[in-house]
Amino acid sequence: LPASPEFDRLRIVLVATRNPLNIGAAARAMSNFGFSHLRVVNPYEEAFREARSGVGASAVLTRAEQYTTVAEAVADCTLVVGTTAGRHRELQHPLRRLENGARLIRKQLASSRVALLFGSEKVGLSNQDFSHCHWLIRIPTREQHISMNLGQAVAVCVYELVRKAGAAPEPEQASKKPGDKQPLATACEVERVTAMVVDLLRASAYMSPSRAPATEEKVRRLLRRLKLSAHDAELWLGILRQIAWKLSSGHS
Amino acid sequence: LPASPEFDRLRIVLVATRNPLNIGAAARAMSNFGFSHLRVVNPYEEAFREARSGVGASAVLTRAEQYTTVAEAVADCTLVVGTTAGRHRELQHPLRRLENGARLIRKQLASSRVALLFGSEKVGLSNQDFSHCHWLIRIPTREQHISMNLGQAVAVCVYELVRKAGAAPEPEQASKKPGDKQPLATACEVERVTAMVVDLLRASAYMSPSRAPATEEKVRRLLRRLKLSAHDAELWLGILRQIAWKLSSGHS
Numbered sequence: 001l002p003a004s005p006e007f008d009r010l011r012i013v014l015v016a017t018r019n020p021l022n023i024g025a026a027a028r029a030m031s032n033f034g035f036s037h038l039r040v041v042n043p044y045e046e047a048f049r050e051a052r053s054g055v056g057a058s059a060v061l062t063r064a065e066q067y068t069t070v071a072e073a074v075a076d077c078t079l080v081v082g083t084t085a086g087r088h089r090e091l092q093h094p095l096r097r098l099e100n101g102a103r104l105i106r107k108q109l110a111s112s113r114v115a116l117l118f119g120s121e122k123v124g125l126s127n128q129d130f131s132h133c134h135w136l137i138r139i140p141t142r143e144q145h146i147s148m149n150l151g152q153a154v155a156v157c158v159y160e161l162v163r164k165a166g167a168a169p170e171p172e173q174a175s176k177k178p179g180d181k182q183p184l185a186t187a188c189e190v191e192r193v194t195a196m197v198v199d200l201l202r203a204s205a206y207m208s209p210s211r212a213p214a215t216e217e218k219v220r221r222l223l224r225r226l227k228l229s230a231h232d233a234e235l236w237l238g239i240l241r242q243i244a245w246k247l248s249s250g251h252s
Numbered sequence: 253l254p255a256s257p258e259f260d261r262l263r264i265v266l267v268a269t270r271n272p273l274n275i276g277a278a279a280r281a282m283s284n285f286g287f288s289h290l291r292v293v294n295p296y297e298e299a300f301r302e303a304r305s306g307v308g309a310s311a312v313l314t315r316a317e318q319y320t321t322v323a324e325a326v327a328d329c330t331l332v333v334g335t336t337a338g339r340h341r342e343l344q345h346p347l348r349r350l351e352n353g354a355r356l357i358r359k360q361l362a363s364s365r366v367a368l369l370f371g372s373e374k375v376g377l378s379n380q381d382f383s384h385c386h387w388l389i390r391i392p393t394r395e396q397h398i399s400m401n402l403g404q405a406v407a408v409c410v411y412e413l414v415r416k417a418g419a420a421p422e423p424e425q426a427s428k429k430p431g432d433k434q435p436l437a438t439a440c441e442v443e444r445v446t447a448m449v450v451d452l453l454r455a456s457a458y459m460s461p462s463r464a465p466a467t468e469e470k471v472r473r474l475l476r477r478l479k480l481s482a483h484d485a486e487l488w489l490g491i492l493r494q495i496a497w498k499l500s501s502g503h504s
Contacts, residue, residue: 020303021273025403025404027400027403028400028401028404029400030406031397032393032397032398032399032400033392033393033396034394035393048354058397099415106396107307129493139411140411140414140415141285142284142285142286145283145284145303145310146284147284148280148281148284148407148409149280149281149403151276151277151401152280152281152284152403152404152407153276153403153405155400155401155404155408156407156408156411158413159391159392159408159412160411160415162392163351163392165413184424197491200495201491201494201495203498204494204495204497204498204499205494205498206491206494206495214361218487219491222484222487225481225484226478226480228478229477232474232477235470237473239449239453239458239471242456242457243452243453243458243495243499244455245456245494246456246457246499247310247456247498248448
């Protein structure tokens with residue numbers, strides 16, 4: 001698995017996970033965002049075996065390492081961060097909002113390994129688990145529905161970690177906004193479309209002769225509000241020409 | 253479900269979802285982050301029934317609305333955004349990185365409804381679905397493993413939407429032109445204009461029957477690029493109706 005050196009230093013640690021689907025989902029999200037080192041601590045044996053042997057198990061999953069204690073799972077890391085849904089823990093741990101915590105994690109990853117811990121679906125991380133952590137991260141869920149699905153929590157955390165990585169220049173993106181980047185139609189091109197619409201309206205008896213100048217102005221303003229690209233102006237001309245042709249041929 | 257007025261204007265739309273677990277996961281993530289309006293378009297019937305009747309189905313899920321077409325599901329929204337894993341689509345759609353797209357969505361939510369579309373697990377959104385979208389969002393997954401689990405993709409998107417909510421209030425767009433101030437047309441109003449143009453093209457023999465679906469998609473995208481105001485949509489409808497009337501009367 002190719003990964004940036006920084007990302008290669010992160011260890012996602014799942015503690016006492018019960019549901020094989022969640023282990024698989026965590027691995028998938030990690031792979032999506034370029035992280036490849038998954039560690040599991042005391043998973044339900046069956047769950048881990050099932051997840052690992054599942055059809056389409058990812059490289060992340062098959063290479064996952066198994067530990068029996070949190071201490072061993074985080075032993076080679078210089079920073080250990082726990083995740084929690086709660087807000088009012090009585091622990092003596094700094095509790096950081098995800099976006100702020102992620103910034104600190106990235107900083108640390110520049111030089112050394114970081115472990116990010118996720119607890120079991122039912123009870124999260126225990127106080128014992130927390131005691132291995134330097135500080136905790138809280139995902140900003142709302143008070144009335146705090147608890148996230150484990151696979152989704154991992155996804156949101158690893159997304160936040162890579163979110164800023166590409167922040168500065170997104171080379172591919174620049175050329176990828178045809179709708180925005182396309183050169184605007186020149187006034188001349190827009191006027192050609194305008195004239196075509198006006199002709200159609202005249203042929204359709206939409207404009208009474210006495211109101212023609214006012215209607216024409218209205219249409220002109222209407223067309224300018226569209227901010228047509230040169231490309232779209234061409235498309236419209238083609239469409240309008242065809243209708244005009246049909247309109248005149250229907251009467252001939 | 254309590255939610256901020258802004259969040260209450262978002263519609264998450266799942267198109268042709270197959271797996272009930274994914275519908276449930278999407279609903280859970282929405283609830284975690286304070287969004288309550290879920291719409292499903294042509295889900296596998298059984299999947300939807302199963303998800304909805306599941307033990308612990310959330311309020312979001314039991315209140316989900318079902319539609320048979322994307323057009324109906326987004327009809328009351330002024331901005332329709334699709335999600336895609338791909339990078340090299342040949343569509344004429346602006347493709348925005350999630351963080352940038354989310355900023356624009358939040359801006360729009362300050363005043364009107366926005367639909368955020370997610371395609372099926374297997375094939376994502378179709379070109380037909382895309383034709384209803386103003387632009388697309390790409391989650392920054394890595395090239396070698398682009399495709400995300402549906403529930404995780406929804407989680408990451410709604411997280412990004414609330415991520416900044418607690419941060420400094422975004423100053424209202426400083427330099428709004430008068431043209432931008434006008435309330436935008438809803439998707440339903442734009443679709444009415446689209447249908448009128450399509451009818452005209454059909455009557456004008458612009459569309460060969462074999463190319464009709466492709467042409468219809470092209471016209472739909474063309475109309476969405478205009479970002480019509482509600483007022484201008486009305487004007488166009490009047491103009492097009494008159495032409496259509498003339499066209500048909502000329503042949504009778």
